[in-house]
Amino acid sequence: MRAMVLERLGERLKMVERPDPEPAHGEVRLRVAACGVCRTDLHVVDGELPDPKLPIVPGHEIVGRVDAVGAAVATLKAGMRVGIPWLGKTCGHCPYCRDGRENLCDQPLFTGYTRDGGYASHTLADARYVFRLPETGDDVATAPLLCAGLIGWRSLRLAGDGKKIGFYGFGAAAHIVAQVARWQGREVYAFTRPDDAAAQDFARNLGARWAGGSDQAPPEALDCAIIYAPVGALVPAALRAVRKGGRVVCAGIHMSEIPSFPYSILWQERELRSVANLTRQDGEEFFAIVKNAGIVTETVPYPLHRANEALADLREGRLQGAAVLVP
Numbered sequence: 001m002r003a004m005v006l007e008r009l010g011e012r013l014k015m016v017e018r019p020d021p022e023p024a025h026g027e028v029r030l031r032v033a034a035c036g037v038c039r040t041d042l043h044v045v046d047g048e049l050p051d052p053k054l055p056i057v058p059g060h061e062i063v064g065r066v067d068a069v070g071a072a073v074a075t076l077k078a079g080m081r082v083g084i085p086w087l088g089k090t091c092g093h094c095p096y097c098r099d100g101r102e103n104l105c106d107q108p109l110f111t112g113y114t115r116d117g118g119y120a121s122h123t124l125a126d127a128r129y130v131f132r133l134p135e136t137g138d139d140v141a142t143a144p145l146l147c148a149g150l151i152g153w154r155s156l157r158l159a160g161d162g163k164k165i166g167f168y169g170f171g172a173a174a175h176i177v178a179q180v181a182r183w184q185g186r187e188v189y190a191f192t193r194p195d196d197a198a199a200q201d202f203a204r205n206l207g208a209r210w211a212g213g214s215d216q217a218p219p220e221a222l223d224c225a226i227i228y229a230p231v232g233a234l235v236p237a238a239l240r241a242v243r244k245g246g247r248v249v250c251a252g253i254h255m256s257e258i259p260s261f262p263y264s265i266l267w268q269e270r271e272l273r274s275v276a277n278l279t280r281q282d283g284e285e286f287f288a289i290v291k292n293a294g295i296v297t298e299t300v301p302y303p304l305h306r307a308n309e310a311l312a313d314l315r316e317g318r319l320q321g322a323a324v325l326v327p
Contacts, residue, residue, distance in 0.1 A: 002327065003120035004307040007055045009047035012308045013119065021124050023070035028127045030082065035118030036061030036143035037302075037310045037323035038172065039230065040086070043254040044113050045311060053114045058307075059325070060086040060111035061146035062118030062125075063139045073127045083131045083146045084123065087278055088115050103154075103277035110277075119307050121327040131283050141297045144172050144322035145290065149297075152177035153286040155226045155251035155275045162223025162246070163187060168214055168238055169229025170203050172322035173251065175298055177226070182207040183293040189218045191234075193317060202298070202320050217241060226251050235272065236261035244268040251275045299324045 001020050004013040023029045041058045043049045062084035066076050076082065090097050090105035097105050109126075111117045116124070133142065152173040159165060165181055166189040167174040178188045190203030194213035203211040210219055214234055221243035227234050230252045236259065238248045245268065253276075266272065298321025302310040310323040 001120060001122040002304065003057045003116070004304060005055045005057055006045055006052075009045070009052070009054070013045070013058070013311075015305055020122055023068050023073075023124055025071045026073060026127055027070040027124050028066050028073060028076050028082075028130060029068035029122055029124050030062065030064035030084065031067045031122055032062055032064040032118050032120055032327050033139035034063045034143040034301075035059040035120075035325045036146060036148065036172070037307070037314055037325060038147045039314065040147070040253050041112060042311060042315055043230070048254045049113065051114075053116075056113065057116040057118070057120050057123070058112040059118035059120070060084065060088075060113070061143045061148070061324075062111070062123060063133065063143045063146070064118075064123075067122075070127070076127050076130065076132075081133045081135050081137075083133050083142065084111055084118065084125045085129070085131065085146045085150055085278060085283060086110055086112070087280070088129055089126045101279070103279045103282075108277070119304065119325055121304070129280065131287060133287075140299050140301050140324045140326060143324045144176065144297050144299065145286070145295070148172035148322055149176045149290070149295070150278045150282055150286055151251060151275060152228075153180065154278050154282045155228075155249050156180060158273065158275055159224040159226050159249045160247050164189065164220065164223045166191060166218060166222045166225035166238065166241055167203075168225060168227040168234045169231075170199050170211075171228060171319070173228045174226075175202065175206060175321055176295055178203065178206050178208060179295045180289070180293050189222060191216070196317070198320065222246060224248070227255075228252065230255045232256040232258035236265060239265040239270055239272065242270055245270065247271040247273070249273055249275060253277075297322060301326050
């Protein structure tokens with residue numbers, strides 16, 4: 001197998017060849033067809049997340065076909081089209097797992113962070129945390145749904161049912177979730193980097209009622225807002241943009257420092273909360289609505305050996321939609 005490997009934090013990934021991995025008890029091996037490049041991968045590579053497994057193969061938006069099955073796997077067979085998400089394994093017995101909140105598990109494994117991921121020709125996965133996908137479909141277009149879509153869906157649910165919803169940072173997740181929100185009959189307000197006219201046009205083309213810079217106020221008060229950009233300064237901006245009783249959701253796994261802000265913009269029962277990881281139930285719910293919502297992902301494919309270029313383009317904001325690696 002071939003894989004792009006992070007050996008030391010902050011360094012470029014290196015292409016290496018390894019023996020094909022053999023699935024252990026309860027595992028399957030995938031031949032990777034496509035792997036999305038997520039902002040969380042940047043946080044891993046740049047050392048912004050604590051204690052990654054090193055060396056590590058990043059990537060957790062994986063689409064492929066099962067090509068080997070370990071012992072005690074009854075639900076998956078060779079040849080099946082499947083997806084591997086961020087949540088790679090949970091303990092099943094901590095208070096959070098027992099309470100149906102496996103996304104907060106005390107002893108989890110995360111794909112591309114604490115177990116090898118999909119920047120490779122092959123990868124392993126715990127069969128219990130693999131999603132069955134339709135046998136037909138475009139692999140590159142599907143890959144971003146495995147995290148940008150799933151975390152986007154969870155953040156949308158936690159934002160509540162507000163009619164007027166704002167998205168701060170209009171990249172891979174927001175461009176998917178905006179389509180779901182429009183399908184639900186909501187009004188979308190998109191906030192991009194100041195003066196990023198291309199991203200604003202992109203949002204309008206996906207049905208946003210308004211699009212502007214994150215330094216601007218929306219034309220009317222929002223019911224809720226989701227922050228996808230890892231920029232702490234957007235928290236007070238979003239709180240100022242929502243109405244009394246409104247809710248702001250921070251959807252990223254990492255964010256820069258949040259500056260101090262006056263209590264007055266949190267008062268009047270505004271809420272601020274975060275989203276952590278995902279559950280398998282989130283996946284079942286989301287993939288059930290993908291077809292009905294008519295989601296179309298905007299993707300930029302890169303061959304596997306250009307993973308460093310894809311990461312750089314994401315870091316510098318040169319992408320509309322999502323980068324996807326193809327082995």
